[in-house]
Every structure is written in structure tokens, then in C-alpha cells.
Amino acid sequence: MLDATEGYTTADGRKIGGVVMEMKNITLRFGGVVAIKDISFDIREGEIRAIIGPNGAGKSSMLNVISGFYIPQEGEVWFRGEKRPPVKPYEVARQGIARTFQNIALFEGMTVLDNVMTGRLTQMKAPIWAQAFWKGQAEREEVENREIAEKVIDFLEIQHIRKTPVSRLPYGLKKRVELARALAAEPKLLLLDEPMAGMNVEEKEDMSRFILDVNDEFGTTIALIEHDMGVVMDLSDRVVVMDYGKKIGDGTPDEVRNNQEVIDAYLGVAHD
Amino acid sequence: MFYREAGDFKLSYQSDSQTFPIRIDRAGYYLALIVAFAVVPFIINDYWANAILLPFLIYAIAAIGLNILTGYCGQVSLGTGGFMAVGAYACYKLMTSFPEVSMFIHVILAGGITAAVGVLFGLPSLRIKGFYLAVATLAAQFFLVWLFNRVPWFYNYSASGQINAPERDTFGILITGPNATAWATYLFCLIFLVGCAVVARNLTRGKLGRSWMAIRDMDIAAEIIGVNPLTAKLSAFAVSSFFVGISGALFFSVYLGAVEVGEAFGIQKSFLVLFMVIIGGLGSIFGSFAGAAFLVLLPVVLKLVGVDLMGWPTDIVAHFQLVIVGLLIIVFLVLEPHGIAQLWRVTKQKLRLWPFPH
Numbered sequence: 001m002l003d004a005t006e007g008y009t010t011a012d013g014r015k016i017g018g019v020v021m022e023m024k025n026i027t028l029r030f031g032g033v034v035a036i037k038d039i040s041f042d043i044r045e046g047e048i049r050a051i052i053g054p055n056g057a058g059k060s061s062m063l064n065v066i067s068g069f070y071i072p073q074e075g076e077v078w079f080r081g082e083k084r085p086p087v088k089p090y091e092v093a094r095q096g097i098a099r100t101f102q103n104i105a106l107f108e109g110m111t112v113l114d115n116v117m118t119g120r121l122t123q124m125k126a127p128i129w130a131q132a133f134w135k136g137q138a139e140r141e142e143v144e145n146r147e148i149a150e151k152v153i154d155f156l157e158i159q160h161i162r163k164t165p166v167s168r169l170p171y172g173l174k175k176r177v178e179l180a181r182a183l184a185a186e187p188k189l190l191l192l193d194e195p196m197a198g199m200n201v202e203e204k205e206d207m208s209r210f211i212l213d214v215n216d217e218f219g220t221t222i223a224l225i226e227h228d229m230g231v232v233m234d235l236s237d238r239v240v241v242m243d244y245g246k247k248i249g250d251g252t253p254d255e256v257r258n259n260q261e262v263i264d265a266y267l268g269v270a271h272d
Numbered sequence: 273m274f275y276r277e278a279g280d281f282k283l284s285y286q287s288d289s290q291t292f293p294i295r296i297d298r299a300g301y302y303l304a305l306i307v308a309f310a311v312v313p314f315i316i317n318d319y320w321a322n323a324i325l326l327p328f329l330i331y332a333i334a335a336i337g338l339n340i341l342t343g344y345c346g347q348v349s350l351g352t353g354g355f356m357a358v359g360a361y362a363c364y365k366l367m368t369s370f371p372e373v374s375m376f377i378h379v380i381l382a383g384g385i386t387a388a389v390g391v392l393f394g395l396p397s398l399r400i401k402g403f404y405l406a407v408a409t410l411a412a413q414f415f416l417v418w419l420f421n422r423v424p425w426f427y428n429y430s431a432s433g434q435i436n437a438p439e440r441d442t443f444g445i446l447i448t449g450p451n452a453t454a455w456a457t458y459l460f461c462l463i464f465l466v467g468c469a470v471v472a473r474n475l476t477r478g479k480l481g482r483s484w485m486a487i488r489d490m491d492i493a494a495e496i497i498g499v500n501p502l503t504a505k506l507s508a509f510a511v512s513s514f515f516v517g518i519s520g521a522l523f524f525s526v527y528l529g530a531v532e533v534g535e536a537f538g539i540q541k542s543f544l545v546l547f548m549v550i551i552g553g554l555g556s557i558f559g560s561f562a563g564a565a566f567l568v569l570l571p572v573v574l575k576l577v578g579v580d581l582m583g584w585p586t587d588i589v590a591h592f593q594l595v596i597v598g599l600l601i602i603v604f605l606v607l608e609p610h611g612i613a614q615l616w617r618v619t620k621q622k623l624r625l626w627p628f629p630h
Binding site: 069090092093098108110117139 | 284285286289470471474475478479480482483485486488489490492493494495496497498499500501507555
């Protein structure tokens with residue numbers, strides 16, 4: 001249906017480009033347990049791609065494969081037209097993939113600003129002696145990257161807590177700061193692991209708005225895992241459905257919603 | 273009322289990220305520098321230099337070093353004494369091999385050598401964390417002391433096994449040996465302390481400091497944001513050991529003059545510096561100063577009050593000191609894990625609003 005180089009146009013008229021990331025026949029095993037079984041799918045430039053499935057389906061494992069935490073036993077990961085060798089997570093970050101975590105993984109001892117600035121670490125190259133005396137390249141880099149960080153802070157409306165230590169923030173704001181940290185890296189691909197877990201309706205609405213705005217303003221490609229079906233169906237352009245480590249559906253929200261296998265996985269089916 | 277930031281606007285990111293963002297803090301900092309550099313050298317005498325000022329300056333450097341490793345990067349180390357010994361012996365070998373070279377260069381080179389040794393002993397940190405790393409650094413402590421005791425090359429085959437600082441100068445001013453004047457040794461150490469503190473502050477507020485703190489707070493997230501744990505941890509060990517090495521070199525050459533390694537750089541030294549960092553405040557440069565000042569002043573004050581004022585026997589006062597330090601460690605760990613630095617921060621916060629707290 002879809003060509004590797006040509007994109008498509010979404011229902012709301014956004015142009016989606018070529019393939020950014022392609023997973024080819026990924027299989028991931030932990031000892032005897034098969035977490036992911038022979039899954040292939042792609043993520044295209046500018047789209048919001050959701051991965052859904054019941055608990056234990058292997059969604060988070062999939063995200064961990066993309067971000068380099070797990071090395072799959074079989075299959076290939078292609079990123080921006082190149083096959084990716086087994087790499088460490090920090091190398092994945094340098095290639096332009098940023099992510100957030102299901103249970104917040106912020107640096108609790110640092111301020112919001114410092115947390116967001118860590119997103120810029122891969123871009124800062126000043127040698128140690130320049131940093132030691134806060135001169136030349138070090139100072140210049142600090143200001144340049146601060147400007148980008150401030151833009152993100154502004155965008156996510158967290159200016160008022162800029163200098164607050166993260167440990168003092170409420171849950172909803174922490175989630176937003178974590179998104180800010182990932183965004184500050186100006187990623188080519190942004191992975192969100194349950195960005196709305198544990199939020200109330202208002203916070204979910206805010207977060208959905210931010211995700212759409214990020215996609216819209218920066219054209220960031222987003223892959224997300226989410227349990228709230230309403231949110232997933234509203235936000236995403238295409239959806240991958242997983243169950244017991246297998247892919248059981250892939251397509252637009254409407255296609256997925258009418259897929260018999262998906263309905264069975266979610267509602268349960270009588271085994272006889 | 274007087275201590276406030278209202279009206280002190282920041283118009284650039286440079287001025288917002290400076291060390292002392294509040295005007296009155298900045299004034300206090302410059303005042304302290306002027307007093308330390310231009311007033312104290314004229315009124316200093318041997319007692320003040322040897323009992324209070326030199327140990328304070330030297331321990332503060334060591335505390336800054338350990339604070340970078342433990343407070344900023346989260347890697348617990350019990351090897352400070354051993355690394356100070358590396359600095360001391362490196363300085364000794366340099367002083368005796370190249371007598372014409374300025375002491376300045378010797379001390380900095382000694383720091384560099386210690387940094388290399390620190391990186392070597394920091395390698396296990398890539399695999400192990402927390403208590404287990406502490407035990408690994410403890411092994412470094414014992415190994416280094418053993419090494420300097422057993423290999424005669426390090427103490428130039430002297431009969432006593434001690435090392436003695438020969439007379440050396442910098443810019444024609446005598447720094448080491450029994451004939452060095454109090455003001456010269458004081459200024460020499462002060463320059464190193466101020467230099468170390470400025471460098472430490474600059475590193476910790478910039479890129480390197482953020483990657484250290486990221487590793488400390490959550491290493492998995494740090495890696496996902498692009499921090500290479502290898503370079504972050506090893507650079508923390510290198511910078512930390514550099515400072516600790518400088519303090520060890522000064523401790524031997526300028527302060528003690530003669531050193532027997534097990535006595536001067538034993539495990540007690542590691543604990544003493546660790547206590548300074550804990551009481552002063554983990555993850556704070558100011559805390560390193562506060563902790564060093566506290567633990568250097570405590571025995572002096574206790575002796576003054578106990579022996580001279582109350583007339584108690586000296587040994588009882590010495591034991592009291594141990595009890596008080598132990599008690600304080602517990603109190604601080606339970607009530608204020610961020611130490612004196614945090615108390616200071618809270619006080620400033622209150623002062624900022626005083627006298628109208630709402």
C-alpha cells in the first residue's frame with residue numbers, strides 16, 4: 001500500500017514523508033521468553049505513530065529496542081536509510097532519537113532548567129579547559145544552547161518553574177519537564193512511553209495538545225505508547241497493535257478499530 | 273530587607289548563569305577575596321598559619337575534589353587519603369628530581385599524575401556502584417599506602433622511609449622547608465584553593481557538571497539523553513583526583529614538611545575528608561569550604577574551651593572531639609543530608625523575604 005520513499009496525506013491534510021525508521025523482522029528473547037516475535041513496521045517522517053496493545057504485549061520492549069536498550073536477537077533496525085549496527089543508548093541519542101519514560105526518569109537533584117539543558121549535552125563540544133575557565137567556546141555554547149532550551153521551556157509553558165528543583169514538582173509537571181528535556185535535543189524521532197499515564201483528564205488534554213503542537217510546529221516524528229484508546233485514536237496517524245509479542249494490526253485508527261483480531265485481543269475471545 | 277534580588281534584573285543568559293547571581297553575594301565574594309589576599313598576609317603569624325589557615329585551605333581543596341566525585345557524580349570514594357599520598361609522593365619525586373623548577377609547576381604536575389592514577393582506580397566504577405565501589409576505592413587506599421611504604425624508589429631510599437620536603441621556591445620566594453615564612457605558604461595555598469574553587473564551579477555549572485549530575489541522579493536516563501557513562505565517570509575521577517592530588521602535594525610539601533605515609537595519608541584521612549563533604553554539603557562547592565572550616569576549627573575551639581577555659585585534661589577533650597564529630601555526622605545524615613550548605617541556602621531564602629515573610 002505504501003511506498004518506501006513516497007509519503008501519504010493524512011485525513012487532516014498533513015503531508016507525511018518517507019520512512020525514517022524501519023523495523024525488519026525484529027525478534028527479542030529474554031532466555032526462554034519471547035518478548036517480541038518477528039515484528040516489522042515503519043515510522044514515516046512527520047507522522048504520529050502509536051504502538052498499542054494489552055499489558056505485556058511487548059510495547060515497551062519495542063521502544064527499548066528502538067532506543068538501543070535491548071539488542072534484538074534477530075532482525076534489523078534501519079534508521080534514516082541506514083542499517084543500524086548494535087549500538088549503545090547514548091549513541092542512539094547522538095543519532096537524533098530522544099525518548100521519555102513510563103515512570104518519570106528525570107534528574108531529581110537538578111533544576112528544571114538544568115534538566116532541559118541536559119537535552120543539549122550532545123551538541124556541546126567545548127574542550128575541558130575552555131569549560132574550566134568558562135571562556136570562549138564554552139561560554140558561547142552555553143548561551144546558544146540556553147536559547148534553544150528556553151525556546152522549549154517557553155513552548156511547553158514551564159517558564160515559571162525554570163529554577164525549581166525537579167524533586168519539588170507535581171507529577172503532571174514532571175511529565176512535561178521530561179518532554180521538554182527530550183525536545184531540547186531537537187530529535188528527529190521522539191519516543192514517548194505512556195506520556196499520559198496517571199494523569200487526570202485536564203492534564204491529558206494539555207499533554208495531547210503539546211504532542212500535536214510539537215508535531216505541527218517542529219515537524220517532529222513521534223512514536224508513542226499509550227493505553228488511553230480515545231487519546232490514541234485522536235492523536236495518531238497510524239497505529240501498530242501488538243499482542244503477546246506479535247503484531248496483530250497495523251494501519252490508520254479506523255482500520256485498526258475494525259480489525260477483528262484487535263477487537264478479540266482487547267475484549268477477549270472465548271477459547272474452546 | 274537588605275538582602276534581596278528585587279530590581280536586580282538579568283538581561284543576558286551569561287549574567288543569569290553566573291556564580292553569584294545576587295548583587296550582595298557578589299559583593300561579599302569580592303570582599304572575602306580582598307581580605308584573604310590583601311589583609312590576612314600582613315597580620316598572619318605562625319600559629320594561625322599552622323593551626324588553622326593552612327589546614328583549612330588544603331583540606332578545602334581535598335573536599336572540593338571529593339565533592340566533585342561523590343557529591344556531583346555520585347561515586348562514593350574512600351580512597352581520598354591514598355590519592356593525597358599519590359600527590360604528595362609525586363610532588364616529592366618532582367621536587368628532588370628537578371630542583372630548579374618552580375613549586376607551582378611541581379604541584380600542578382603532581383595533580384596531573386594523581387588524575388591519571390585516579391582514572392585507573394576509577395575504572396571499576398563502570399561496572400559497580402554504591403557500597404561495592406566504596407570497597408573498591410578502599411582497596412585503592414590500602415594498596416597505595418602499601419606501595420609507598422614498600423617501594424624504596426618512592427622515598428628515594430631514605431633510611432627512615434619518610435619523605436622530607438627540601439627547600440624550594442617559586443618566583444624567588446621560599447615556599448617549602450623550615451625557613452619558609454607563614455605569609456608565603458599561606459598565599460601559595462590560597463592561590464591554589466581559589467583556582468581550584470573557580471575551576472570546580474565552572475565545570476559543575478556547565479556541560480561536564482550536568483553530565484556528572486545526570487549520572488548521579490539517574491544513570492539510565494543520562495545514557496538515553498546522550499551521556500557516555502564511561503567518559504562522564506572517568507572525567508569525574510580525573511578532575512576529582514587532580515584536586516585531591518594538589519591538596520596532597522600541598523599537605524606534604526607546604527604544611528607538614530615531613531611525611532610518613534601510613535600516618536599522614538591513612539584511612540583516617542579518607543574519612544576526615546568524607547566527613548567534611550557530608551557535614552559541609554554534598555554537591556556544593558560552598559559546602560566543601562564550610563565542611564573543611566568546621567572540622568579544622570572544631571578541635572581548635574574545643575581545646576580553647578575545654579583545656580584553656582575549663583581546665584579539663586587534654587585526652588578527655590580529644591575524645592570529646594570524636595564523640596561530637598560522630599554525633600554530628602548522624603544528626604546531619606538524618607536531619608539535613610545536604611549539610612551546612614543547605615542550612616545556608618535556607619537562611620538566605622528566609623533573609624530574602626525578611627521582614628515580610630508573606
